[in-house]
Amino acid sequence: MSKLKIETGSSPAEERFSITVTEKGPFLVYGRPPLAEQFIMPNEQNESWYFQEGRRFSTEAEPTALCRCGASKRKPYCDGSHETAAWDPRLTAPDESLLDKAETVEGGTLTMTDNPKYCVFARFCHPGGDAWTLTERSADPEARQLAIREASMCPGGRLTAWDRKTGSPYEFRFAPSLGLIEDVTIGSSGGLWIRGGIPLRREDGHTYEIRNRVVACRCGQSANKPYCDGTHAAIKWRDNLEGEPVGETLPEEVY
Structure with a gap:
């Protein structure tokens, strides 16, 4: 078995947290991490500046099945639409560390x-x-x-x-949590924001590099699955969750 990869500056979440990417279906979420919309909020120049929480969703079911084909009528949850949707479920992302080709x-x-x-x-x-x-x-x-x-x-x-002096990275310290990215400025919904070192793994048990922050594809159209590659923005994909940015904002302190 290959050694578990952990990105520099990241720490694995508690053992109860994990996400399994099924080969032809949904994400299976374990450990009941908080799940909520995260709206990209602009500054006065209409540039992306901070995140603000919106509607919250339950992850009490064990596991909670979240849609990754983009076609569910019960988003963010899976309703079986992946079986008939026009999407390519193949997990094509290479087995590499984020810094390998940075x-x-x-x-x-x-x-x-x-x-x-x-x-x-x-x-x-x-x-x-x-x-x-x-x-x-x-x-x-x-x-x-x-x-x-x-x-x-x-x-x-x-x-x-x-x-440059210490060689250390700067990172927000996230608790294990999930965000459903909403980008109002461009009229699109985004991926599943996985925070705080929650392991993302395939059905065969292979675990991708553990990272403090990573975004997985929810529209079903990324060419780098399970990761998001921004395709949702090009196709103006919407999840129609009908929440509003009324909750907490992302902490301003980094380190």
């Missing part, structure tokens, strides 16, 4: 790693110039702070900011 941006006080394959088109990397330029300018305290924030807000983990 690009590196060097700055004055920060390094940023970037693996574009895991972009979920949340656009938190855009304000203030962009995360890449801000990293290059990180000798400036304000640029450094914003670069850290933007990289750490990336829900799929494409971007990570690292302190």
